[in-house]
Amino acid sequence: MLEKYLPRLTFDSYEDFYQNFKINVPENFNFAFDVVDATAETRPDKPAMVWCDDQGHEARFSFQQMREYSNKAANVFRSLGIRKGDAVMLILKRRYEFWFCLLGLHKIGAIAIPATHLLTSKDIAYRNNSADIKMIVTVNEEGICHELENAVEKSPSLKLKAVVGGRRPGWIDMDAALAEASDAFQRPTGDQAVCNDDILLLYFTSGTTGMPKMVQLNQTYPLGHILTAKYWQNVSDNGLHLTVADTGWAKAAWGKIYGQWLSGSAVFVYDYDKFVPRALLEVIDRYGITTFCAPPTIYRFFIKEDLSQFRFEKLRYCVIAGEPLNPEVYYQWLKATRIKLMEGYGQTEMTVAIGNYPWTDPKPGSMGKPSPGYDIDIFNEDGNPCAVGEEGQIIIRTGQNAPIGMFDGYYRDEKLTRKAWRNGIYYTGDTAWRDENGYLWFVGRADDVIKSSGYRIGPFEVESALLEHPAVLECAITGVPDPVRGQVVKATVVLAKDYTPGDNLVKELQEHVKKVTAPYKYPRIIDFVIELPKTISGKIRRVEIRGKDEESTE
Numbered sequence: 004m005l006e007k008y009l010p011r012l013t014f015d016s017y018e019d020f021y022q023n024f025k026i027n028v029p030e031n032f033n034f035a036f037d038v039v040d041a042t043a044e045t046r047p048d049k050p051a052m053v054w055c056d057d058q059g060h061e062a063r064f065s066f067q068q069m070r071e072y073s074n075k076a077a078n079v080f081r082s083l084g085i086r087k088g089d090a091v092m093l094i095l096k097r098r099y100e101f102w103f104c105l106l107g108l109h110k111i112g113a114i115a116i117p118a119t120h121l122l123t124s125k126d127i128a129y130r131n132n133s134a135d136i137k138m139i140v141t142v143n144e145e146g147i148c149h150e151l152e153n154a155v156e157k158s159p160s161l162k163l164k165a166v167v168g169g170r171r172p173g174w175i176d177m178d179a180a181l182a183e184a185s186d187a188f189q190r191p192t193g194d195q196a197v198c199n200d201d202i203l204l205l206y207f208t209s210g211t212t213g214m215p216k217m218v219q220l221n222q223t224y225p226l227g228h229i230l231t232a233k234y235w236q237n238v239s240d241n242g243l244h245l246t247v248a249d250t251g252w253a254k255a256a257w258g259k260i261y262g263q264w265l266s267g268s269a270v271f272v273y274d275y276d277k278f279v280p281r282a283l284l285e286v287i288d289r290y291g292i293t294t295f296c297a298p299p300t301i302y303r304f305f306i307k308e309d310l311s312q313f314r315f316e317k318l319r320y321c322v323i324a325g326e327p328l329n330p331e332v333y334y335q336w337l338k339a340t341r342i343k344l345m346e347g348y349g350q351t352e353m354t355v356a357i358g359n360y361p362w363t364d365p366k367p368g369s370m371g372k373p374s375p376g377y378d379i380d381i382f383n384e385d386g387n388p389c390a391v392g393e394e395g396q397i398i399i400r401t402g403q404n405a406p407i408g409m410f411d412g413y414y415r416d417e418k419l420t421r422k423a424w425r426n427g428i429y430y431t432g433d434t435a436w437r438d439e440n441g442y443l444w445f446v447g448r449a450d451d452v453i454k455s456s457g458y459r460i461g462p463f464e465v466e467s468a469l470l471e472h473p474a475v476l477e478c479a480i481t482g483v484p485d486p487v488r489g490q491v492v493k494a495t496v497v498l499a500k501d502y503t504p505g506d507n508l509v510k511e512l513q514e515h516v517k518k519v520t521a522p523y524k525y526p527r528i529i530d531f532v533i534e535l536p537k538t539i540s541g542k543i544r545r546v547e548i549r550g551k552d553e554e555s556t557e
């Protein structure tokens with residue numbers, strides 16, 4: 004399959020890769036037809052997905068079955084009046100019906116909007132009205148359906164609501180509709196055929212720093228994830244890849260469908276409601292996962308388990324993204340598994356823009372080097388390139404042509420698009436610095452940088468220092484307003500087992516940070532909590548912590 008889109012598959016070095024990697028983009032590309040159905044045509048029995056849940060259920064799907072089920076879904080949507088350009092929200096957690104529906108929408112040319120099951124009625128109404136959502140498909144669970152029903156009156160565009168997993172009065176029974184639908188569906192032609200510039204997906208950003216934005220991704224977006232899967236995650240033909248992500252998060256697009264299937268790897272889906280580290284480790288071991296991707300939070304919990312009990316016979320490659328990788332996590336995972344964690348960086352607005360690729364020797368804590376097609380630089384506050392070691396904002400020069408897989412802009416918000424993307428430069432809002440070897444090191448969101456007594460302090464470096472202490476399971480560093488220093492550093496800490504909060508532990512952690520990093524960076528305030536506020540993607544919502552602190556000082 005890759006040969007159709009890549010003039011060259013193998014490279015001798017990172018430099019060779021960066022300079023010579025290229026993707027051929029055909030006209031009127033449609034992932035569902037051109038990849039899923041095309042694979043089913045030549046290799047119908049090739050595994051596409053292995054699915055299991057935490058209750059012991061299991062299902063396996065070939066590409067032929069994916070073609071048939073997605074055809075059924077397309078026929079159901081069409082029978083309900085869904086047409087090209089209509090917006091449909093999918094709140095399906097990790098249920099395999101998500102893939103049927105997503106591909107079915109792709110075949111029609113409708114706009115798919117994956118969303119998390121944790122949305123409130125206010126969140127749902129906001130999304131419905133922002134994107135004129137016409138239909139929602141969700142799981143038949145009381146909490147989710149109740150929130151959806153409460154949003155209906157405030158959502159004039161919403162015409163249809165459907166459930167999987169049982170019947171519900173007033174809702175379309177999606178299971179029954181799929182069972183009855185034809186498994187044949189003709190590729191649309193004429194004005195119903197998709198063009199490369201048509202919208203494939205809309206993602207509402209996770210909202211770590213404010214209200215969610217609508218990221219608009221076109222039909223060529225899946226091709227951009229060849230970089231993500233084949234060269235960063237290092238998936239292989241006939242492999243089995245697991246990315247830990249709810250389908251409502253853009254990370255699912257990074258690791259649960261597009262690049263993996265283009266590269267010939269099956270995807271593994273573990274459907275669970277509560278994350279239990281040991282249970283996930285057992286699944287990785289039992290099913291023979293070959294490549295694995297997860298946010299730092301997952302690995303932090305993993306290294307607290309007895310990893311010597313697991314054999315990981317087929318696991319050969321692990322990557323990490325979502326937040327910066329703390330070196331302590333890297334070394335403990337390497338010691339236990341002999342597998343290096345290869346960090347990467349990107350946003351909902353793009354594919355993997357920076358990464359540790361197979362030709363590079365990772366530096367623990369570094370995001371790696373720029374991906375092919377991404378002209379990355381770091382700008383200071385004056386808009387000039389930073390010197391080596393100087394912190395600034397990560398930017399992407401796009402000129403007239405953005406990298407394949409990068410977003411087209413923020414849907415229905417030209418003002419916001421122009422603010423982030425001007426004069427051929429996209430401003431990521433993330434800060435970093437570059438070392439003398441060209442490796443990039445994450446500092447934090449521009450909004451997260453703490454300014455204290457004239458110093459600029461990135462939360463990541465303090466968090467890394469704290470995580471080296473055995474008492475700290477998770478932590479978040481924020482700035483608290485201070486009349487003398489402007490801001491002081493605050494640590495919000497989740498303790499590991501067998502540790503209890505107290506003044507002595509506060510002092511111990513403060514002294515630890517002073518020894519590990521520059522003394523002025525130590526947290527003057529330490530708050531012990533049961534859990535940190537996070538988005539569904541697992542990213543820490545520092546904005547929420549800051550908001551509560553600002554309220555308490557008013």
